[in-house]
């Protein structure tokens with residue numbers, strides 16, 4: 001097993017890019033990652049590419065990626081693993097480099113969500129992710145999947161909508177200085193609580209926006225890292241976890257076992273624990289999902305998320321700042337790109353150049369949950385090689 | 387001569403006391419199941435054949451009988467037939483049926499309701515007296531759903547109802563007349579029967595139930611346009627089961643933009659027995675229940691055959707949400723719940739029906755009822771919805 005370093009990272013802004021197609025966004029993100037490599041990078045060095053995309057747009061994913069980015073001489077593989085696609089794409093590329101078959105790999109994620117009417121999106125995604133006979137006709141729209149968990153979580157934990165609102169307020173505040181974020185404005189708890197209901201307990205401001213965007217990483221084998229940079233960021237741990245797909249088979253809906261499994265694998269590979277994480281990008285497609293994830297990732301005790309928010313433990317300056325980029329909630333959520341963009345943020349954090357810098361951050365985490373709630377991918381990055 | 391062993395009536399909760407209407411997830415089949423199911427639960431194993439009488443069939447193609455039997459919880463080997471007819475056809479089916487026959491009647495228009503009669507070897511006797519077919523098509527529906535209304539109540543009365551009854555030359559005034567509005571019926575009957583909530587096939591069961599409840603015996607007639615049927619009801623002991631929640635207006639909802647929900651018919655067919663009969667697969671090795679049934683046991687991994695076993699239809703809400711945003715093809719707000727069925731540990735994700743949206747709470751108790759969950763590419767897709775116990779939520 002070889003160690004693997006990130007030497008370049010880039011992303012497009014996340015936004016409703018009505019004027020840009022997936023074939024525009026992908027080369028933009030790749031070019032930014034290439035330009036980001038300190039000591040220069042020749043694209044010919046790329047030996048293989050992995051592309052994460054949830055929904056194919058404008059053609060089959062790997063082909064669109066290879067064609068639009070001019071990568072016709074290398075193998076390109078598409079990864080799709082629901083909303084965990086981004087971190088899972090990195091995980092697959094990591095294995096290729098780590099195993100010694102590939103020295104330099106390109107990892108790209110992207111999605112073009114706003115290619116259809118915002119309302120039609122509900123149905124299009126539903127048809128992919130629901131049992132055709134049992135769930136699909138019921139109107140189980142995307143927010144409802146997570147809301148079923150959140151309602152039970154509030155019921156059992158004693159947390160309230162105010163605590164959920166604290167997540168939204170925090171992540172919006174973090175997004176303001178982030179030039180890549182989609183919603184760069186502050187909101188108040190009152191505003192979150194007063195927003196129109198979407199699916200109880202989520203109001204409009206508890207929900208991620210619909211976003212387009214792409215993000216890219218260049219990863220290399222240990223022996224090549226210094227050829228490209230003096231500040232490699234090491235991929236220390238990757239983990240993937242799954243769970244029962246249909247909600248009625250999830251025994252305890254106050255937790256996401258997929259996250260617990262993914263985190264366990266990533267911590268074990270990295271040789272670290274929750275207490276070693278200095279900064280984390282956590283999947284906050286809906287506010288309560290960030291709260292449940294604090295617990296599943298081991299940042300706080302079971303049902304301890306509300307207290308942690310009250311104490312500001314996950315704010316910048318707190319014990320373990322979460323979503324300094326603004327998170328999915330305010331930075332945006334083009335699913336295939338989301339996990340890769342989380343890693344872009346963690347790379348910047350660990351290099352000390354993030355827009356909301358967490359002082360002295362040396363080890364960081366990126367986390368996705370999707371499926372809905374049936375697959376999770378976790379990545380642990382560090383300035384320390386071991 | 388038939389014996390009425392059990393009678394059941396059912397009225398949907400929507401509309402007013404004067405006129406009940408079907409909800410967006412109801413049709414003649416769901417009403418029929420509601421009425422028939424009450425009988426089946428009251429007298430398990432008594433039903434050997436089923437006849438559905440209605441003029442409001444949701445579909446004219448095959449499959450209706452299978453949906454009905456699955457909803458009733460009867461084996462698919464049960465003889466089942468559908469009769470396109472109104473009140474006279476219903477009275478004829480009930481008064482001439484063999485013991486073991488469950489005659490179900492259902493109406494959607496102009497007022498919604500359903501009734502079921504289980505014929506047995508004991509209970510009040512109902513004997514056929516006569517019938518007369520006539521043609522006076524004052525109201526016509528064609529197969530594509532178009533209607534034609536001649537709108538001449540006097541013609542109906544004189545050359546329809548009265549002429550048909552004259553042809554039957556009854557020697558006595560009937561104690562109940564089904565198939566007519568309350569005013570028209572009142573002038574023809576003796577005694578003081580209750581006003582019937584429907585005027586189609588189900589009005590016969592409502593009329594019989596009312597007569598038995600007030601211990602009236604005598605002639606019962608059923609009229610539709612210029613057709614009439616008459617039978618004689620003798621007093622006797624018949625169980626009468628009534629189901630009617632308080633009438634309520636439709637909640638305020640908003641219909642999302644039109645969108646057709648695709649259907650996979652192989653998926654429909656695979657799920658059918660479990661989904662419409664509310665049956666779980668039971669692991670032959672460890673006994674674990676699986677809903678939906680699955681090839682590999684969720685508990686022990688056994689891949690042996692997993693015969694279906696009926697699940698309880700009572701449940702408690704484990705978690706629930708209300709969807710408020712517009713969703714294409716659906717009416718918002720609507721509630722979705724994950725319900726634990728009886729003490730089986732089995733859960734089902736269901737829509738919530740029969741009440742005000744945005745009121746479903748964790749811990750609510752209720753019943754799983756057959757509903758038309760969606761119409762997908764024109765195909766009705768039936769399954770179970772959760773109906774909270776009346777008064778359980780504000």
Ligand SMILES: [Zn+2]
Pocket residue numbers: 669670671672673674683684685686687688
């Ligand atoms: Zn088993």
